[in-house]
Amino acid sequence: MLITADWIVPVTGEPIRNGAVLLSRGRIAELGPANELLARNPDARIHNYPGCTLMPGLVNAHTHLAMSCLKGLIPSQPFHEWLKHIPVAWNALSDDDIAASIAMGALRSIASGVVAVGDIAYGPESISIAADTGLGGVFFWEILGIELEGLPQALYDAEYPSDPLRGCQGRLRCGISPHASYTSGPRLLQGTHKIAMAQSAAFAVHVAESPAEVELLMRGQGPLTRLSDRLAAGFEAPGITPVRYLDRLGVLEQALAIHCTRVTPGDIGVLAAKAAGVALCPRSNAYLEGGSAPIRALADSGVALGLGTDSLASNSDLDLFEEARALQALEPSLSARRIIEIMTREGAATLGIAGRFGSIEPGRDADFAIFAVSGDDPHASLLADAGRSTIQAVMSAGVWRVLSSSPVMGVSRVERGSCIAAEKASLALASSMSDF
Ligand SMILES: [Zn+2]
Structure with a gap:
């Protein structure tokens, strides 16, 4: 052909x-x-x-496909307020709802030209549904809020492959993510990183996403303190930036650092020396009032950059070119050629899959x-x-x-399943919003 x-x-x-x-x-x-x-x-x-x-085919470096059914349900607001709504909506969903949500997100991704994602997964469904739809990439099992001692059981319960190199290979790779420094304690951050490195699996962590996260780490204060008390076992405010904290724990090595809106010039040097890459999510950061990452400084630092839409709970679509136009509007000095590279080969490098995707x-x-x-x-x-x-x-x-501009795979059943999921999440949110 x-x-x-x-x-x-x-x-x-x-x-x-x-x-x-x-x-x-x-x-x-x-x-x-x-x-x-x-x-x-x-x-x-x-x-x-x-x-x-x-x-x-494009590489969307940061997605939560499982949250696709939450599109439009949680209004734009500061990150720490928005985060309170996620478990309410999530707990209203059945496994079938989540599967429909993943499928909808995967099909919408492909329909805008994406062939690989760096997806935060909550079980094996994301990777199997992605395989069915033709989407490849890295699927990070998210483990948070537990003691280190519970990690083997949590991975087992989430059906994380015991041998990730055999369990998922080729176009589909496995990884682990402990979410963030305020939802996983220091020992869990280190434990998940250690397993990922030992298994040659990928590792991702949300870092420096919001002013509240910086306030918590620098001063032990602010709106994320209750959440970290509840979920991050053993956490004590280190009095340093989120990037420095993760580096001190040794978990930035080969990590995908997601967001990095609140980073200092010193942090950028650490990221360039240690991390596999940084995933920029400009529209989600704006939606959650997190500000903008120092794009020019990151782009010049030598660290590989990827571009991510994040989830439909904090973005209007999964169209990576819309994300790219938002990136360009924030940093007009970035050339079109570099942005196209960030959406393809360089984004694939942040996920460790540049040998297969992006060119x-x-x-x-x-x-x-x-x-x-x-x-x-x-x-x-x-x-x-x-x-x-x-x-x-x-x-x-x-x-x-x-x-002919249309997905080859039938989407009506997937859309219907995702509508049902969205309805359940919407009802749960409507009855809880007054509580916040
Ligand atoms: Zn995320």
Whole structure:
């Protein structure tokens, strides 16, 4: 199969005008000028996409797909207030509701060109549903609020694979996340990190997301104190920044540091030296009044950056290009080319999956998105106009997932299941909002 477009943007090489990608057995066999590939492969089945740009499938570095059914249910407010509503909504959901919510999030991700995620998972459903829909990436089992001694049982109960390298491999990788320094105590932070490193699994932690988190760590005060007293066993305010605290515990090594809105120049140096990467979530940070990360300083520090939508409980959609436009608005000095890299190869690097996702190269799985976008500068054109509204086609693992702008997989049953979940969560929230 040969696919032609006005532009091929491989990310690891220069854009190819009037380019083509040759596929063989679900993999990229070759890419180059369309006329050359057409001449060498006269018998190939051809899909022409005039007026379009073909790029690698996008990498959404931070999602909570399981929370997709909460879209629009919790208003914008400071993070520590918003967080109180999450367990209320969550506890109203059955396993089937959560599965429908994950499926809806996965399909919406793919429908906007995403082929890999860094997802916070709460059990094995996220990874199995993602596999069914064609979504790959890293799935971090979230374990929080327990004593270290309870960790083996908690992992067992959450059906975390006993051998994550065998249990999930290839396009699907496993990881662990202890959520944050105010919901997991120091021993649990270290224990989860130790297991992840010993198993060559991934590790992620939310860090420096809100002013309240900094206030808690620096001074032991503020609106997160009750939560940390209840969940973070053994926590004592260290009097240093969240990044320094996690570094002192030794858990930033190879970690994906999520958010990092409240970081100092010194923190940025620590992140660059230790972390696997930083996931930026500008729209969620704005929704939860957390401010903006120092994007320019992080971008210049050498730490790998990824871009994440976070969950639909704190964002309006899972469209990574909408997130990218928010990033650019906050930091106009960041070039379109760098932002496209953050959405693809560099974002994949933050998750440790750049060897498989984020660029178009011979020998790799056929993972790409085609947008009805064209212009003399393909990076700028993509950043200006690509997204759910201009998607033409998506292929992941060599299978068409979106064709003629529509998901190939039937979505009506998934949407219905997710509507039921949203209704339950909405009722639970309505009866509890007056309590807060
Ligand atoms: Zn998150």
